[in-house]
Amino acid sequence: MNDIVDPVVRLTDVTRSFEQGGVKIDVLRGVNLEVRPGEIVALLGPSGSGKSTMLQAIGLLEGGFGGKIEIAGIDASKLGKDQRAAVRRDHIGFVYQFHHLLPDFNAIENVVLPQLITGKPRTECDARATELLTALGLGARLEHRPSKLSGGEQQRVAVARALANRPHMVLADEPTGNLDEATADKVFAQFLALVRGEGSAALVATHNERLAAAMDRVVRLHDGVLT
Template sequence: MSDPVLALNGITKTYAKDTANPVTVLQGVDLSIAAGEVVALVAPSGAGKSTLLHMAGLLDTPDGGTVTLNGQEMTGESDRRRTRARREDVGFIYQFHHLLPEFTALENVVLPQLANGVSKAQAQTRAADLLARVGVGERADHRPAALSGGEQQRVAFCRALANEPRLLLADEPTGNLDPGTSDQVFDALMALVRSTGMSALIATHNMELAARMDRVLRLEVGQLSAI
């Protein structure tokens, strides 16, 4: 059996450790995600799901435990090595799209590829293909302000997948949308993820969406449990 794409072992994290009221948000979290597996993460507000996603995506470092990505233990690696791993192996999606307003939809998906050394022609071809696959190909030359909320988030999905990461991390990716649009956009995201065979950890408050993934995990009182 191949190594998991992501493995967290004994992850702990406490904020304000040097004050009288430290807050421990992760208490020995263990998590393993296999290749091609899509896992839902549900949690009450303030339970630490964003912190957990930041640990998984190498945006933050744990106080204890290890983070292994694609078989490589990353916890003690240099900032340069961690940055390279984030750029090449991890895609991020947030509740708000964070698209660059001065660039078109196509350009927003092209830019991360250029930063990763892909030629402009190849980047444009891949960007156009991704946008078409999520139903916004005809909007490729529009800037974010001219797109609907659902279209903006679809473009954000494409940007996250532009460099063909092995792991997608999403924090409430449809939480900013109305229920009808949320369902449509989530369908587009799942189709894109399934077609690439990537792994994903998707945080959501929507239990109906969570139930459509391979597994559902709950983060509460600093620990993960299966639902």
């Protein structure tokens, strides 16, 4: 991972509005945030508060945002579609509430694929995938397809996939929201340990105060601004 001294993510007066039934809805109303290298930040807010929209902004997943978004020192607001895709590939990992694994590929292949896109040799990709999955307790499940894995195991594969390319920033949107409480606690503890061990920063959207308390810092999205 390249050394970054400045914030991994810096949002300056970020806005996002939608029109619904001819009415303008302001979801983000001037969001400002800095996340430092290695810092794990909880993004709290009730359902519908705009947490997912904010993660989409940081992940450069769609346009229509106002303000300035900087990723690893790069001003993303000045980038074209292909350049933004390159920033996502090189700097950002994603974990969603639902794992979105490819059903026809086994665990190790799901973690290998995003690495192959960057042009890394297959042997290096296999070794990295094995390392991550083993660290998450899946060393005996490498050849299993998602349908043969439990919900918690599937989500751990998704965590490994997000970290496969050694991202500077991991964006997690309710990463354990689809799991029962006991499984969620276990998977989230493993997620935190692995992210810290990798030295990545993370922004984790959640409505769970107990999970948020395990992170380095908590920010709250309320009425379109962070508090």
